[in-house]
Amino acid sequence: MWAAQHFAFEEPNRWMTSGGLGTMGYGLPAAIGVQLAHPKSLVVDIAGEASILMNMQEMSTAAQYRLPVKIFILNNQYMGMVRQWQELLHGGRYSESYTDSLPDFVKLAEAYGAHGIRCSDPAHLDAAIKEMIDTPRAVIFDCLVDQKENCFPMIPSGKAHNEMIMAELEDDAGLELGNVIDEKGKMLV
Numbered sequence: 115m116w117a118a119q120h121f122a123f124e125e126p127n128r129w130m131t132s133g134g135l136g137t138m139g140y141g142l143p144a145a146i147g148v149q150l151a152h153p154k155s156l157v158v159d160i161a162g163e164a165s166i167l168m169n170m171q172e173m174s175t176a177a178q179y180r181l182p183v184k185i186f187i188l189n190n191q192y193m194g195m196v197r198q199w200q201e202l203l204h205g206g207r208y209s210e211s212y213t214d215s216l217p218d219f220v221k222l223a224e225a226y227g228a229h230g231i232r233c234s235d236p237a238h239l240d241a242a243i244k245e246m247i248d249t250p251r252a253v254i255f256d257c258l259v260d261q262k263e264n265c266f267p268m269i270p271s272g273k274a275h276n277e278m279i280m281a282e283l284e285d286d287a288g289l290e291l292g293n294v295i296d297e298k299g300k301m302l303v
Contacts, residue, residue, distance in 0.1 A: 139168025142185060146172055149181040156247065158184040163216055163256075173226040176252045184246050184253045187219060190260065223254035234258040 130144045145159035159166075166187055176183050220230030229249045233242040239257070246253045 138162075138165045141165055142169045142172050145183050145185070146175055146181060149176075149183045150179065153181075156184070157182075158186055160186045160188065163187050163189040163219070166219075166254075167216075170222070173222075173228065173252070173254075177227045180251070182249070182251050182253075184249075184255065186246070186255045187257060189216070189219070189256050189258050219254050219256035223252070226252070226254075228252035228254055230254050230256070232256040232258070 130148060141159040141161040142165070145157050149155070149157040166185060175181070220232050223230030229246075229251055231242050231246055231253060233239055233255070234257075242255065242257075246255045
């Protein structure tokens, strides 16, 4: 969802997405398929760490066919959208959305014969992305991001498109709340 909102495409037919339908694990096999179909193109899978772990075994396919696919992991140590739903719609009752036992993605990349990069400092991000793009083989880029950052807009389960949560607000006590707008532009929360 972050890529859909913040990544600009200069040409049509350059975007593969599950459309936000909750298909965690879609990105890596889709990127491998695109790389097979377009072997000379730059193919980047932008995904969360939980999504990558769903199909990490597909890195063996990338290795076997020597595919230079780039895996850019937005790593917040959570199933990000699950955590966001639990925070905003279930009163912060978190259940099994945090992962404190993640693998070392750099070492995992090396195990598959890929190049591993980790970046936690925004000041080094541009150089690390350039390194990823310039590497002629598969790359797993572990980009450590803020654990509590939410992705908006979002449509709560069972709600219509005109009941989407647009952004976060703070209440009088300083607590963050979802900002729900109805079809007339009236704030509901």
